[in-house]
Amino acid sequence: MSQTNRRVTLKDISNACGYSVNTVSRALRNDNRLSQETIAKIQQIADDLGYMRNIMASSLRSGHTNLIAVIIEDIQNPHYSEMISQISIKLRAYDYHLFILCSQFEEDYVENALSLALSYNVSGIFLFPKIDSTRDVDIINQNHIPLVLIDRETEKNSNDVVRCDDYQGGYLAGQRLASEGHRRFLFLAGPQTNQSQILRYNGFLQAISDAGIDTNQVRMLSHTLVADAIYYGNLESVLFPVDYTAIVSFNDTRTYSVMNFLLKNGYRVPEDISIISFDYLRQMQPYLLPLTSISAPPDKNMADTAVELLLRRMTNPEAPAESVILPVMIYDEGTTGTVPTLDAKKTVIS
Template sequence: MNSQQHKRITLKDISEQCGYSVNTVSRALRDDPRLPEATISRIKQVADELGYMKNVIASSMRSGHTNLIAVIVDDIQNPHYSDIISQISIKLRKYGYHTLILASYIEKNYADYSLSLALSYNVSGIVFFPRNYNKNAINLINQNNIPLILIDREIPECQTDFVRCDDYQGGYLAGKHLLELGHRRFLYLPGPKYNLSQTRRYAGIMDALSEANVPVSNVRQIDYHTVFGSPVPSTSSYKSYEELFFPVDYTAVIGFNDLQSYSAMEILKERGYRIPEDISLISFDHLRKTHTYLPPLTSVADNTDKSIADTAVSILLNKIKNLDSKFTGAVLPVTIFDEHTTGPVNKAFEASF
């Protein structure tokens, strides 16, 4: 097979085909306003006919930037994250930026590798969904002066832009909401222990209960990590997880996120429990905002004109334009989206245990 068939189309190839210099071709493909529109149109037509694809790496070496934003996430199967990524990508395109998504499913050390890989691609900025602390990798990014924003998390030890929801406020609101409905015995489905959102939400919940003199012993927790020893749970591990919901000695379930809460909803309904007539259920993230096919679920999430994605893009673009600007930490207020999976405590049901 002729090696020319595998040759990448270059600016020189376009130049030879249309009769303009390589410099003029380059300017036309960048829509240089100093060139006649007819010239730009002709060169672009030839480029399309030849199947020309811009070499982003080569262009970045000449210009010093790529207009490429790396998005690093290790739990992309979580629809809360994939929704934010989709919104960020759409918003960045409006400003001429494109996204390079580096994703795995909670693979050990993948985030550190992805951050290094993003550096090698000379990206203009990085959007990072940190699962662990990743302090060393983040410090490396900052040393290389690459604009970086953390999503839904912050790492207090690192000077880095971030945007997240007010998780403590969310936990406090969830606890107060259930207390006002008369609930005093709870099941809590926690998130990963190293997750700051988990720490803050739990603290908010427990502070609300403490103010109402509800003892800690009235909150039963499922140890998620004891059951799920690997990132991808097996059928047998899910069965073990299911059994931890029983016996039912609570009237309300608080889930760390909607994914866990939908599992709880399914488990309890299969055993004949009614929601919210027997057991109330409240959660975090409000996935139904964008996934309307999901069952109703009362959930806590941000409720501002500027979403997490809006805020992240705004902060990141400002940092790209002003590398010396001060670090910004945006904490968005939250509210309860009541979709009627919580209700007044059922006294007769509570008396049964």
């Protein structure tokens, strides 16, 4: 039989060390009923042969794996990649390992990712859902896999979830800018399938309405429109004319592209244009430019909460679903200020 691509097996280790396959298996699991000398000898031979544990074979015997799947659209956003890194570190303390499935906004990928996660017999799933992810959630629940929704919910949610208070975040942004005298706004939206976008926008509109400002003074640019303008290098097509004094942006990654463009083209922040955003990436990446941003307080960690919820669900599948909504605050880094006395009239600097 061809040896090409054949993995080292417990039988190979058994043949090399003279112990039975059962003893080898116990030694590799550090079974304390074996002597430390026997365990050390077998593990050394396994290392010399290049043995790697077959997780799938182990899961067939035990009925579960130590794999946890995370299914997400956009891992390029540092807000999410940092959160996933924290989740992975915390899970390793409980001998679980993270299995990342990223769709990069591919429409049908989540269902394919679920199929892959199910085939690996994962012990639990973290899902960053869209509003219309109800079918995906139903599939997970029907297969009795512990599930935690992160950062947002579905329309009819009955699962554990941890997210920030996005409505309050939007309200804080509107309240801050209204108090500084701003009356004309540009809102850079996130995806409309993202619950956070809807809540932040509605909270913002409520805040300026409460301040007696006409909500028709908000010009909203769609997620796709701004993303395309950034990708093709023609932000001037969506940002000009500057008929606003303040920008509210869905997240920091988008905001930095816009702010850098405005600075390059002679606009001062906040003297000419105030900017406020969400996620506060500088908390994790202090080398970024200062940016006033809204996020959870330092002692409210979404990654820790998500892991705690999943471990609880795996231990007690019948426990009532828990919804944890983290408070938010403004991290003031000086990019908002009082409205200019005279509107800045600027053109693109070539």
